[in-house]
Amino acid sequence: MSMDFKEQVYVVEIVKGLMITIRNLLRNMMNMRGMPTISYPEIMKAVAHRYRGRHRLTQKEDGMLKCTACMLCATACPAKCIQIEAKEGADGEAEKYPSLYNIDMLECVYCGLCVEACPCDAIRMDTGIHPPPADSREKFIYRIEDLTTYPEIKNPRDPV
Amino acid sequence: MNIEYIAGIIKAVTIPVMALNSIPLLVWMERRGSAFIQNRHGPNRANIGPITLFGLLHPFADAIKCVFKEPFRPTKAHPIFYPLAPALVVVPALLTLAVVPLADHIFLMGAEIPMSVAELEYGIVYMFAVSSISVLGITLAGWASNNKFSLMGGLRSTAQMISYELSLGLSIFGALLVYGSLNPNEIARLQGETFFGVIPAWGVLMQPLGFLLFLIAAFAEANRNPFDLPEGESELVAGYHTEYGGMKFSMFMMGEYVAMVTLSALTVTLFFGGWQVPWVTTEALQATVGQPLRVLCQFLAFAGKTLFFCWLFIWVRWTLPRFRYDQLMRLGWKVILPLSIVNVFVTALVLLGLGWMKGTL
Secondary structure (H helix, E strand, O other): OOOOEEEEOOOOHHHHHHHHHHHHEEEEEEEEHHHHOOOOOOOOOEOOOOOOOOOOOOOHHHHHHHOOOOOOHHHOOOOOOOEEEEOOOOOHOOOOOOEEEEEEOOOOOOOHHHHHHHHOOOOOOOOOOOOOOOOOOOHHEEOOHHHHHOOOOOEOOOOO | OOOOHHHHHHHHHHHHHHHHHHHHHHHHHHHHHHHOOOOOOOOOOOOOOOOOHHOOHHHHHHHHHHHHOOOOOOOHHHOOOHHHHHHHHHHHHHHHHEEEOOOEEEEEEEEEEEEOOOOOOOOOOOHHHOOOOHHHHHHHHHHHHHHHHHHHHHHHHHHHHHHHHHHHHHHHHHHHHHHHHOHHHHHHHHOOOOOOOEEOHHHHOOHHHHHHHHHHHHHHHHOOOOOOOOOHHHHHHHHHOOOHHHHHHHHHHHHHHHHHHHHHHHHHHHOOOOOOOOOHHHHHHHHHHHHHHHHHHHHHHHHHHHHHHHHHHHHHHOOOOOOOHHHHHHHHHHHHHHHHHHHHHHHHHHHHHHHHHHHHO
């Protein structure tokens, strides 16, 4: 690597470098909001429309689960994290429904294949929630009650 | 009681307190400034209720945290020298400020009072004598911690500061020849004239090379980037203050920032007219606005210039990478030292020639 005399003297090059940093400083001082850093708890990054977050089980208008316990999601699941126990509907004519629907969040790989497999639009991953931490393995197994209720997401959503 | 004694006591209290109070400001400037340079927001969260003051409360939170930490000493560290070392870094830096004039003399109840703690006829010599003590503190810290990284940091700083101390002294030699005085207030007053009535006759115009060399040596003396090899965190953990924590560690930080203030004040006094408000002499200013406002104006001019150089220290730190050790030594001994000697020589010759022409020699 060879430098000409002007570069070897350093001073001019140092002044050039100083000009770059002061330009950055002034630009950011004039336009604090334009900085790429996001002040996290106050400002949240928008969740992408197709972000695969925590699962939820959708419900019919009468509050029953849309799920018919057909086991397609459990079959499609590559991580084998869905556990379903089916039960006959009332008087034997109504649809089957799951009496137990557990997802082990420690095993789930968030691939979304269960959503694609479902013929009834009964399971979705559109909550936009990153699964929260817990302090025991049992708490990571989400049951029907957990999957039908979920906290309101604070992040803004990208438009469709 | 004599008015001069009272004024002396007031100055001896106020000036160190002012220097210490500039530390949180500089820490804030450093952290927010570096953040903005790197497209970050920097610390802006510490608050008292809704008041955050743009992050100015962070240094206070840090100070409170450091004060309440346990005064810890490693088992094998030296019981006396280990706690002594931080004090040896802070105290000389504060003592050096004693001779820096903040404004021209004031006349109060028939007495002429200098606006520095002590106006010494050989103030510049005093400054260099006292500021050299801080290298002892750093070396002592490295040795007394009984840690190999600290020791290496301390040794590095010894070699570095001794090398650059020579250049620091020699680089202002030319300026001192031009002024013909070692009294800081006298030096500041001599810079009140103008060239051709427009350009303030600041030392930097008479000694541009001297100023540049002095500035480089000052960066090395203050252990600031690009010369912060004594703490070089990539190879020495944290250098000489690896084993220090709590208030002892923050005393090293305080020492660093006070040294920045001191060296900036020295640069301003020697090369940028000290307390001189550009184009206005003390007498003219006093005749126009009266003594209290005159002192305020001069103090603000001095503080503004000093703050600019403090900012330069910070600015350079976030622009340049650190030197390698051999590069540091080569720069110090093979470039800066010979250039300072040449500068002294040429200045002396020019002054001799000028004196000859004027017939004073």
